[in-house]
Amino acid sequence: xxxxxxxxxxxxxxxxxxxxxxxxxxxxxxxxxxxxxxxxxxxxxxxxxxxxxxxxxxxxxxxxxxxxxxxxxxxxxxxxxxxxxxxxxxxxxxxxxxxxxxxxxxxxxxxxxxxxxxxxxxxxxxxxxxxxxxxxxxxxxxxxxxxxxxxxxxxxxxxxxxxxxxxxxxxxxxxxxxxxxxxxxxxxxxxxxxxxxxxxxxxxxxxxxxxxxxxxxxxxxxxxxxxxxxxxxxxxxxxxxxxxxxxxxxxxxxxxxxxxxxxxxxxxxxxxxxxxxxxxxxxxxxxxxxxxxxxxxxxxxxxxxxxxxxxxxxxxxxxxxxxxxxxxxxxxxxxxxxx
Amino acid sequence: xxxxxxxxxxxxxxxxxxxxxxxxxxxxxxxxxxxxxxxxxxxxxxxxxxxxxxxxxxxxxxxxxxxxxxxxxxxxxxxxxxxxxxxxxxxxxxxxxxxxxxxxxxxxxxxxxxxxxxxxxxxxxxxxxxxxxxxxxxxxxxxxxxxxxxxxxxxxxxxxxxxxxxxxxxxxxxxxxxxxxxxxxxxxxxxxxxxxxxxxxxxxxxxxxxxxxxxxxxxxxxxxxxxxxxxxxxxxxxxxxxxxxxxxxxxxxxxxxxxxxxxxxxxxxxxxxxxxxxxxxxxxxxxxxxxxxxxxxxxxxxxxxxxxxxxxxxxxxxxxxxxxxxxxxxxxxxxxxxx
DNA sequence: CCCGACTCTTGCATCGTTGCAAACGATCAC
DNA sequence: GTGATCGTTTGCAACGATGCAAGAGTCGGG
Numbered sequence: 001x002x003x004x005x006x007x008x009x010x011x012x013x014x015x016x017x018x019x020x021x022x023x024x025x026x027x028x029x030x031x032x033x034x035x036x037x038x039x040x041x042x043x044x045x046x047x048x049x050x051x052x053x054x055x056x057x058x059x060x061x062x063x064x065x066x067x068x069x070x071x072x073x074x075x076x077x078x079x080x081x082x083x084x085x086x087x088x089x090x091x092x093x094x095x096x097x098x099x100x101x102x103x104x105x106x107x108x109x110x111x112x113x114x115x116x117x118x119x120x121x122x123x124x125x126x127x128x129x130x131x132x133x134x135x136x137x138x139x140x141x142x143x144x145x146x147x148x149x150x151x152x153x154x155x156x157x158x159x160x161x162x163x164x165x166x167x168x169x170x171x172x173x174x175x176x177x178x179x180x181x182x183x184x185x186x187x188x189x190x191x192x193x194x195x196x197x198x199x200x201x202x203x204x205x206x207x208x209x210x211x212x213x214x215x216x217x218x219x220x221x222x223x224x225x226x227x228x229x230x231x232x233x234x235x236x237x238x239x240x241x242x243x244x245x246x247x248x249x250x251x252x253x254x255x256x257x258x259x260x261x262x263x264x265x266x267x268x269x270x271x272x273x274x275x276x277x278x279x280x281x282x283x284x285x286x287x288x289x290x291x292x293x294x295x296x297x298x299x300x301x302x303x304x305x306x307x308x309x310x311x312x313x314x315x316x317x318x319x320x321x322x323x324x325x326x327x328x329x330x331x332x333x334x335x336x337x338x339x
Numbered sequence: 340x341x342x343x344x345x346x347x348x349x350x351x352x353x354x355x356x357x358x359x360x361x362x363x364x365x366x367x368x369x370x371x372x373x374x375x376x377x378x379x380x381x382x383x384x385x386x387x388x389x390x391x392x393x394x395x396x397x398x399x400x401x402x403x404x405x406x407x408x409x410x411x412x413x414x415x416x417x418x419x420x421x422x423x424x425x426x427x428x429x430x431x432x433x434x435x436x437x438x439x440x441x442x443x444x445x446x447x448x449x450x451x452x453x454x455x456x457x458x459x460x461x462x463x464x465x466x467x468x469x470x471x472x473x474x475x476x477x478x479x480x481x482x483x484x485x486x487x488x489x490x491x492x493x494x495x496x497x498x499x500x501x502x503x504x505x506x507x508x509x510x511x512x513x514x515x516x517x518x519x520x521x522x523x524x525x526x527x528x529x530x531x532x533x534x535x536x537x538x539x540x541x542x543x544x545x546x547x548x549x550x551x552x553x554x555x556x557x558x559x560x561x562x563x564x565x566x567x568x569x570x571x572x573x574x575x576x577x578x579x580x581x582x583x584x585x586x587x588x589x590x591x592x593x594x595x596x597x598x599x600x601x602x603x604x605x606x607x608x609x610x611x612x613x614x615x616x617x618x619x620x621x622x623x624x625x626x627x628x629x630x631x632x633x634x635x636x637x638x639x640x641x642x643x644x645x646x647x648x649x650x651x652x653x654x655x656x657x658x659x660x661x662x663x664x665x666x667x668x669x670x671x672x673x674x675x676x677x678x
Numbered sequence: 679c680c681c682g683a684c685t686c687t688t689g690c691a692t693c694g695t696t697g698c699a700a701a702c703g704a705t706c707a708c
Numbered sequence: 709g710t711g712a713t714c715g716t717t718t719g720c721a722a723c724g725a726t727g728c729a730a731g732a733g734t735c736g737g738g
Contacts, residue, residue: 001694011718016696024716045450047395048694051386051723066418066430067612072411079405079432088451091405091430093418111384111724112427217616251616273406277556277590279618340724350688355726363686387724390693450694 001042008036019044059300060113062092062104064121068216068244069272071119074140074289078117081293087114096121096214110135115300121183136303138296142184150303152296154287155321156185160192161199162326163267163285164239168200170334172237172265175202177209178223178249179241189241189269208235215241220248228256236334240268243275243284250278250331265334271327283332291322340381347375358383398639399452401431401443403460407555408611409581410458413479413628417456420632426453435460435553449474454639460522475642477635481523489642491635493626494660495524499531500538501665502606502624503578507539509673511576511604514541516548517562517588518580528580528608547574554580559587567595575673579607582614582623589617589670604673610666622671630661 001019005012010033017025018033019042036042050056061078063071079089090113094100101120109116115136132148139151167175177193180186190209197207210227212219220240228234238253240246246268253260260266260280268275271286340358344351349372356364357372358381375381389395400417402410418428429452433439440459448455454475471487478490506514516532519525529548536546549566551558559579567573577592579585585607592599599605599619607614610625 012694013696013718014716016694017717020696024714026716029716043446043449045390045694047386047390047450048723049696051384051390051725052694052696054723056386065415066405067408067412067415069406069408069411069613072408073406075430076404076406076432079430080434083432089430091414091418091428093415095419107380107382110382111386217612221616247613247616251618251620254618273556274408274586274613277560277586277617279590279593281590351724352688352690352726353686355724356687359726363684365686368686384724387693388726390695391724391726393693 004033004036004040004042007040008033055114055304056112057087058090058113059087059115059117059297060090060092060104060109061117061119062094062101062109063119064094064096066091066093069274070242070244070270073272074119074292077289077293078296081290081297085297087297094120105133105137107133107135114304117296117300121185136300138299138303140292140296150299152292152299152322154285154292154324156188157192157195158321159269159285159287159324160189160239160241161196162192162324163269163283164193164196165200166283166326166328167237167239167265167267167332167334168196168202170237170261170265170332172334173202174206174208174233174235175237175239176227176235177207177239177241178212178220179215179245180209180211181213181215186241193239208232212245215245217244217248217251220245221252222248224249224252225256228252228258234258234264236264238264238266240266243268243270243272243282246282246284246331247274247278250280250282254279261331261334266331275327276329278331280331281329283329284327285324286327287324288322295322343372343375343379343381346379347372394453394643395451396425396427397429397452398426398454398456398636399429399431399443399448400456400458401433401440401448402458403433403435405430405432407583408613409583409609412611413458413631416628416632417635420629420636424636426636433460444472444476446472446474453643456635456639460524475639477638477642479631479635489638491631491638491661493624493631493663495527496531496534497660498608498624498626498663499528499578499580500535501531501663502608502622503532503535504539505622505665505667506576506578506604506606506671506673507535507541509576509600509604509671511673512541513545513547513572513574514576514578515566515574516546516578516580517551517559518554518584519548519550520552520554525580532578547571551584554584556583556587556590559584560591561587563588563591564595567591567597573597573603575603577603577605579605582607582609582611582621585621585623585670586613586617589619589621593618600670600673605670614666615668617670619670620668622668623666624663625666626663627661634661 001012001015005015010029014029015033018030059082061075063075066072066075075091082089101118104116104118117138117140119140120142137149139149141153142151164175177190180190210223212223238249240249246266250260250266253264258264267283269285271284275282275284340351340354344354349368353368354372357369398421400414402414404410405414414430421428443455443457456477456479458479459481476488478488480492481490503514516529519529549562551562577588579588585605588605589599592603597603606622608624610623614621614623
């Protein structure tokens, strides 16, 4: 910038004014500086700007596994939404490591990013504690890790209930819930399953929740395989906690010659792009990723604004779940044999 | 840092020495400073450090679509490899926008990142020109956009040839190549297809290259649908340029009642995780993503090192393609009716 | 007992940019 | 003609860290 100033015969400060679009710069000066700028191929140093102004224009997004389609699509949505605001996204992959998530929560990314979006998969509430972080933070997906933290996501209980109710509507009675684990998300989706089953007055003996380690295709495959190998009565419906599990389940059912949806109906949550191309196409709950991304960024900006501390607890509207919809495809077109 | 110095009763410089692990600091001082550090919850400012030292510890990775599984998995591999070197990855999504890619090439990320990894999908060679960028840059995937730029990726011609040769081995004769477009990658994979067909002495009349816009599931579906609706003879093999296209193709074949692999064998390139769960499981060429990530980072580091300018053109070894292997699954188990 | 060598600590300048407030020149109203 | 006002430009300091080189203190050898 110093070079540019010299080349244009003005002060460094004036160059800064031109670059940052300050109003009171005479057209002639502006043009002259602009020419020097172009001629010398000047590029602004983000670091210095960030150091001086305290804002970097970065938002960090931490997800457990970027290679999992759901998170990849979420990241894409966030990047897109951020780009429209002139914000660049820094994507971190925590690998589901509790330690990494904790480090992020305790401010490991401050100074690098103006705000942090954390999609914590494994983080137990205990780790979060009740400390409110000293930097803008929004939790994605989890809806009760800590009530004091702003968060964005669908209502997991309602989503699960909707999916299971749909299976019930199709005539399924013996519905397996696939995917319980000790995550908050897992608990909530289990609860949604329970509610739907209770509402439908399905007899308790037909309730079955199958636990898995991770919500991956491999786990879904293994769990269903085991179920089929067992000696219990076969289910007529599978509600997978996410699409990856459902994809694994579909493969296992297919491998064992169980027909979907004729013998077993399948539905799940996430509606990743892959879901429209499975065999058969998968019925799934589609969260509005764009809405999630937009709202998350809104919340970050609100936290960053100076009057943030004035309004104490987050507004009720801020924690209202984002919308979702049920996308019905062939996997759930179950019609039980009459009689 | 000033606060810490005051709290510990030493100078700012000494605190800096402790933080950066300078050798000549007395144990007592070190411990005292360390205690103050912990007590005040000191966190180093990346920006200031970066501004002073000229290195940020960031590497930027630009891919066309993060939501495409192949790129998500590639990003995951890069993030993982970078993490082991203490490097943080900044993931950009260019949305396949030529303008965005060009901006990155002309240095839009300098100062933010120590180096840039660019996976350019659409960028024509003309845009690259022959100008060598003034910052560390490594191209991913593309293998002849500009010979002067270091690049990492598999040999696309060989990969395509291997996949097609495999289909030929299975007895396929009328093999459709699905995915030509005007990208460099597309040209190379088309060339590999041609070579394999020629080597197998397949009659020209059985060669067929179907063009598509993007390498997505939807395009793969549409292309195959159109093919089946046409009045030409049906193929007995499909070589898709990537797994996404293959997934779409499988779905279209299934929807039309064409059996895979009995009627048509399918193979493609990428071996994304999804490939093991399609119907039937998809035979695919698996590039070694970890090797790609490692080598790309190596090349960046070499460019960043001070003696980089000494050794003129990149070493031959640096441009040697990374390894890949053929993963055979059921989709290619074609056995033609005898006679 | 003094001096050099070594260890530990420190002050100053600096990276590239922007906030602040003053300086400058011109225009305007009285 | 003079003071107030406005638009335009500028110098200085600062953001938080590190490179450099010098200062303070300690030890051992001559």
